[in-house]
Structure formats: C-alpha cells, structure tokens
Amino acid sequence: xxxxxxxxxxxxxxxxxxxxxxxxxxxxxxxxxxxxxxxxxxxxxxxxxxxxxxxxxxxxxxxxxxxxxxxxxxxxxxxxxxxxxxxxxxxxxxxxxxxxxxxxxxxxxxxxxxxxxxxxxxxxxxxxxxxxxxxxxxxxxxxxxxxxxxxxxxxxxxxxxxxxxxxxxxxxxxxxxxxxxxxxxxxxxxxxxxxxxxxxxxxxxxxxxxxxxxxxxxxxxxxxxxxxxxxxxxxxxxxxxxxxxxxxxxxxxxxxxxxxxxxxxxxxxxxxxxxxxxxxxxxxxxxxxxxxxxxxxxxxxxxxxxxxxxxxxxxxxxxxxxxxxxxxxxxxxxxxxxxxxxxxxxxxxxxxxxxxxxxxxxxxxxxxxxxxxxxxxxxxxxxxxxxxxxxxxxxxxxxxxxxxxxxxxxxxxxxxxxxxxxxxxxxxxxxxxxxxxxxxxxxxxxxxxxxxxxxxxxxxxxxxxxxxxxxxxxxxxxxxxxxxxxxxxxxxxxxxxxxxxxxxxxxxxxxxxxxxxxxxxxxxxxxxxxxxxxxxxxxxxxxxxxxxxxxxxxxxxxxxx
Numbered sequence: 001x002x003x004x005x006x007x008x009x010x011x012x013x014x015x016x017x018x019x020x021x022x023x024x025x026x027x028x029x030x031x032x033x034x035x036x037x038x039x040x041x042x043x044x045x046x047x048x049x050x051x052x053x054x055x056x057x058x059x060x061x062x063x064x065x066x067x068x069x070x071x072x073x074x075x076x077x078x079x080x081x082x083x084x085x086x087x088x089x090x091x092x093x094x095x096x097x098x099x100x101x102x103x104x105x106x107x108x109x110x111x112x113x114x115x116x117x118x119x120x121x122x123x124x125x126x127x128x129x130x131x132x133x134x135x136x137x138x139x140x141x142x143x144x145x146x147x148x149x150x151x152x153x154x155x156x157x158x159x160x161x162x163x164x165x166x167x168x169x170x171x172x173x174x175x176x177x178x179x180x181x182x183x184x185x186x187x188x189x190x191x192x193x194x195x196x197x198x199x200x201x202x203x204x205x206x207x208x209x210x211x212x213x214x215x216x217x218x219x220x221x222x223x224x225x226x227x228x229x230x231x232x233x234x235x236x237x238x239x240x241x242x243x244x245x246x247x248x249x250x251x252x253x254x255x256x257x258x259x260x261x262x263x264x265x266x267x268x269x270x271x272x273x274x275x276x277x278x279x280x281x282x283x284x285x286x287x288x289x290x291x292x293x294x295x296x297x298x299x300x301x302x303x304x305x306x307x308x309x310x311x312x313x314x315x316x317x318x319x320x321x322x323x324x325x326x327x328x329x330x331x332x333x334x335x336x337x338x339x340x341x342x343x344x345x346x347x348x349x350x351x352x353x354x355x356x357x358x359x360x361x362x363x364x365x366x367x368x369x370x371x372x373x374x375x376x377x378x379x380x381x382x383x384x385x386x387x388x389x390x391x392x393x394x395x396x397x398x399x400x401x402x403x404x405x406x407x408x409x410x411x412x413x414x415x416x417x418x419x420x421x422x423x424x425x426x427x428x429x430x431x432x433x434x435x436x437x438x439x440x441x442x443x444x445x446x447x448x449x450x451x452x453x454x455x456x457x458x459x460x461x462x463x464x465x466x467x468x469x470x471x472x473x474x475x476x477x478x479x480x481x482x483x484x485x486x487x488x489x490x491x492x493x494x495x496x497x498x499x500x501x502x503x504x505x506x507x508x509x510x511x512x513x514x515x516x517x518x519x520x521x522x523x524x525x526x527x528x529x530x531x532x533x534x535x536x537x538x539x540x541x542x543x544x545x546x547x548x549x550x551x552x553x554x555x556x557x558x559x560x561x
Contacts, residue, residue: 004091006106007059008082013113014052018045040163047166054173055109061180062102063087066094069200098183105176112169116162198549204243205412205544208260211284213417215262217355218282222333223450229334230268230276236375236445237419238263239406239429241556258283265445268334277372278337282349282357327358374433375447378403379426381439382482391439395480398561399441404477404517405555406444411470412547416460416538419448423461423469426476463538464527467547471524472502478517479509499525516554523550 021041059082063070068087092099223233242260261281268276327350330336336359340347349357381395407424414420420428430447431439460466476482484492486505493501502525510518528536528546536543 004059004062004087004106005083006103006110007055010106010109010113011052011055011059013117014048017113017116018048021045021048044162044166047170051166051169051173054177058173058176058180061184062091062094065184066090066199095183098179101179102176105172105179108172109169109176112165112172116165116169198545198553201243201548201552202412202541202544205409205548206541208242208413209415209417211260211351212262212414212419214355215282215284215351216418218351218357219333220450221355222330222336222357225332225335229332230270232268232270233334233450234267234447235450236265236267236430236447238265239410239444239446241406241409242413243409258285260284263443266333266337275372276334276337277370278341278347279370280348282351283360284351327352327360329354329356329358333357375430375445376433376439377427377447378429378431378444378477379482381431382426382476382480382485384481384485392480394439394441400477400480401514401517401555401559401561402442403444404474405552405559407473407477408470408520408547408551408555410446411466412544412552414446415466419446421448423466424473425469426473426482460538463536463540463543466538467524467528467543468499468502470551471521472498474517474521474524475502475505475509478513478521479505499527514558516558520551520554523547 021044060070066087068090091102095102219235240263261283263281264279266276266278266280329352330349336357337347348360350360352358381391407429411420411424414424424446428446428448429444431441431444433439472483479486483489483498483501483505487501492498506518506521506525513521523546528543
C-alpha cells in the first residue's frame with residue numbers, strides 16, 4: 001500500500017473513532033467520575049478532529065505541490081482519489097529522496113490508529129488482522145448512526161492510554177508538518193519548483209498532445225480510404241483552450257464523459273469545385289476498464305495495480321449490452337459524410353484506441369447538411385491593405401486577448417505534432433465568415449491540408465526557435481500587423497535577424513501592451529535558455545512548466561477581463 005493511500009485510510013478511520021467516543025460519552029454520568037470522563041472524552045474528540053484537519057491540509061499541500069488535483073472536500077470519495085496509481089509517481093518525484101521519510105511518517109500514524117481502534121472497540125471483521133481499511137469497509141455497510149464500531153464499544157476505557165496514543169499521533173503529524181513546511185520553503189528559496197498550477201497545466205497539455213497526435217493519425221487513415229473522391233482534402237481544427245477538460249473524474253458517471261472534444265471542419269475538393277463541407281466533433285472517450293489492457297497510452301502498472309473487485313465488476317458489465325452498441329469504425333471520411341447528408345443525420349465521431357474514427361452507437365436527430373463558409377486567414381486580417389474599418393473594429397482588444405490565449409494554448413497542445421508541422425503562423429490560422437460577411441474571431445481554426453497537398457515534414461526546429469515564433473505571433477496579434485509590414489520588409493527575416501527584429505518591436509510597443517502580456521511575449525522572444533539551465537529539448541517538462549507559468553497563465557488572466 002502506498003504512502004498517500006495510507007492517508008486516505010487514516011482520514012477514514014478518525015471520524016469513526018470520534019463517533020465511537022462521542023457515543024460512549026453520551027452514556028456517561030454528568031456528575032463525579034463520569035463528568036471527568038466526559039471532559040476527557042470531549043478533549044480526545046477535539047484532538048482527533050484537529051489532527052484530521054491538519055492531516056487533510058498536509059495532504060492537499062503534497063498533492064498540489066506535486067502537480068496533482070487535490071479534493072476540495074475530504075469525503076467518502078477521498079480514498080478512491082488517493083488510491084489512483086497515477087498520483088504516487090508525481091509525489092515521489094516531488095519529494096525525491098525524502099519520499100521514504102514521508103511514507104514512514106504515514107505508516108507511523110497508521111500504527112497509532114490501529115492501537116486506538118483496538119482499545120476503543122471489539123470490531124469483529126477487523127479483529128483478526130487489525131487493518132484499518134477493514135474497519136472502514138465494514139462500517140460503510142452499516143446504517144448511519146448505528147456503526148458496528150459504536151455498537152461494540154468497550155465501556156471500560158483506559159482513558160490515560162488513549163490520551164497517550166493521541167499525543168503520539170499529534171507528535172507524528174506535527175513532525176510531518178514541520179518536514180513538509182521546510183521542504184516547501186527550501187524549494188521556494190531555490191526557485192527550482194514552478195508554480196503548482198503550472199505543473200498541473202503542463203501535464204494536462206502533455207496528455208492533450210498525445211490525443212492530438214492520435215487524432216491526426218485517425219484522420220489520415222480515414223482519408224487514405226477516400227483517396228479517389230477529391231483532388232484535395234483539408235481539415236480545419238478549432239483552436240480551443242482545452243486543459244480544463246482533462247481533470248480526473250471518479251465514480252460511475254466518469255466513463256460517460258469524454259476526456260476532451262475536438263471541433264473540426266472536414267473539407268474536400270478544390271476551391272473552384274463544389275466542395276464537401278462538414279462541421280463536426282471528435283470525442284476522446286475515457287477508456288473503460290476492459291479497454292485499459294489494449295490502450296497504448298496507459299502503462300502496464302495501471303492495470304496490474306487495479307484492485308480485483310473493480311476488475312470483476314467491469315468484466316460482468318459488458319455482456320448486459322448488445323453487441324450493436326459498440327462504436328463502428330468508418331470506412332472513409334467522405335463516404336461517411338455523404339451517407340449522413342443523404343440520410344439527413346447529424347454526424348460526429350469517436351476516436352478509438354486503435355487511432356481510428358468511429359460513429360457512436362447512438363445517433364443524434366436529423367439535421368440539415370452543413371453549408372460551405374468562406375474563410376479568411378489571420379494574415380489577411382492583419383494586412384492593413386486588405387482589411388476594412390469593419391474588420392479592424394471587430395478585431396477588438398477583447399478579441400485579440402482571446403486569440404492570444406488560444407494560440408499559446410494550442411502551441412503546447414500541438415507542439416511537435418503534424419498539426420503545426422514546422423511552426424504555428426498567421427497564415428495557418430483562419431476565421432469563418434457568416435452570412436453577413438462578419439468574421440467570428442472567438443472561434444479561430446487551424447487549417448491543414450491532407451493527402452497530396454500536404455507539405456512534407458522536415459526536421460523540427462529547436463524548441464527555442466519554436467518559442468520565438470510563438471512570441472512573434474503574439475506580437476503580431478497584439479499590434480494588429482505582421483512582422484514584414486512592421487519593418488517594411490520584402491521577405492521574412494530568418495535566424496538571428498528574426499529575433500533582433502522581434503526584440504526591437506517589443507521595445508517599441510512594450511508600454512502599449514498589458515503588463516502580463518508584455519512579460520509573456522518577452523519570455524518567448526528573449527530566448528528560454530536563460531530561464532532554464534542546461535540543454536533544452538521539446539520534451540523537457542521544464543520547458544512546458546515554464547511556458548505554462550510565464551505565458552499561458554498571464555494570457556488567461558488577461559482574457560478573463
């Protein structure tokens with residue numbers, strides 16, 4: 001049993017002990033020795049509750065410092081959260097060589113509570129092994145207010161012994177508090193630990209990048225089967241800030257909610273032809289227990305560490321549903337869209353564990369086919385010679401703040417994936433035009449050709465160059481012009497000259513930028529080598545954490561104004 005899982009058991013047993021003592025107190029007399037015992041029991045209850053609250057805060061501190069989600073309120077679901085096998089490696093990484101000390105402290109608390117339980121009750125299911133998890137499981141089956149532990153309370157309590165055990169528990173928790181406080185203070189002084197929220201965001205972006213790569217693979221497969229239907233295929237991927245969708249869920253409804261959803265537009269045919277146009281979504285489902293074994297993204301330890309009762313329940317569940325309720329993989333994207341248009345059915349997709357697109361088992365109602373919409377690139381919007389006063393008015397401060405966040409967020413979501421190939425630029429981002437010829441700046445799309453029109457993948461640029469391009473793009477958005485127009489250049493500068501132009505531009509507009517935005521842009525264009533020591537790679541989590549803290553979070557604050 002892991003150290004953090006022991007915490008869940010300890011926090012589950014303390015309320016049972018408090019209820020047992022409180023029930024015993026109600027049966028004592030209010031005079032003489034009974035009164036003194038009542039006062040002692042009340043003191044023990046207060047001490048136990050205080051220790052539980054202190055332990056809860058310590059657990060929150062460890063979870064948040066490790067970059068994990070912490071429960072807002074500790075309840076019956078806390079054990080399920082703390083027993084998640086994904087949490088333990090994060091805590092071990094945060095504590096480093098001190099992890100064993102943390103585990104030994106939690107084991108000591110566990111041993112003290114076992115002694116308390118043995119002195120307070122004769123608990124039949126736990127009397128053989130004395131394990132606290134048996135106490136919790138057995139009491140969970142009893143009606144509220146009539147716990148088995150309470151009904152079997154020993155009326156001849158050794159209060160002095162209980163007080164000594166409570167003091168030992170208090171000392172153990174106090175030592176843990178001091179240990180974690182000093183560890184946290186040292187990390188802050190050294191500056192090596194990024195903000196907690198940034199660590200969580202970085203891990204979320206990391207998982208999203210995996211899903212985005214799988215989505216690209218599935219679309220490529222879907223159009224390989226439709227190679228003869230159109231001369232050209234294109235996908236427009238909506239740029240969204242998706243990190244909030246990937247939080248851990250627990251309980252029976254978790255698997256019904258997708259991990260995240262990608263909004264897409266499938267386009268087939270040349271601009272001069274009658275083009276296929278379909279706006280849809282692709283859901284990334286949460287893997288069910290029986291699918292975990294075949295999921296490449298899950299590590300083997302996640303399956304082997306799952307408790308047997310959960311596996312048995314999952315194995316009994318599938319036969320209850322008919323075979324036809326499973327998602328059906330499509331044979332080709334264009335063929336599936338045409339069939340849905342013929343049947344006037346709404347068509348959206350699910351991404352399977354085999355990186356293929358599938359239709360969900362339950363189809364939605366009948367809808368009209370999607371109508372083709374004209375698109376305008378961000379580069380055209382920023383070009384002063386092509387846009388008009390109406391477009392410039394639409395591209396307001398709020399629209400630019402929202403677009404800057406979406407661009408930075410999707411830079412991390414799609415980093416080193418085929419979606420942005422060599423770099424994310426203004427030519428690749430576009431907006432849909434409605435029937436009134438107005439652009440929807442709140443829903444930008446990333447346009448990417450597939451098939452023969454797709455550009456060949458070259459060697460990926462260094463991460464510092466990719467981050468520089470992000471900073472230049474943020475400057476272009478906020479100043480509403482392009483780098484070439486700003487410096488009246490005939491061609492795009494390259495290499496060191498490109499960074500020098502970006503720094504000159506930043507100095508010219510620094511005072512006009514919102515404070516947080518100015519810091520975010522400077523972090524990108526000044527080079528991240530100075531902020532992070534050592535040789536940097538795109539898969540270095542320090543880079544992701546730094547970008548989340550110095551770029552994503554400031555831009556998110558601005559966009560919420």
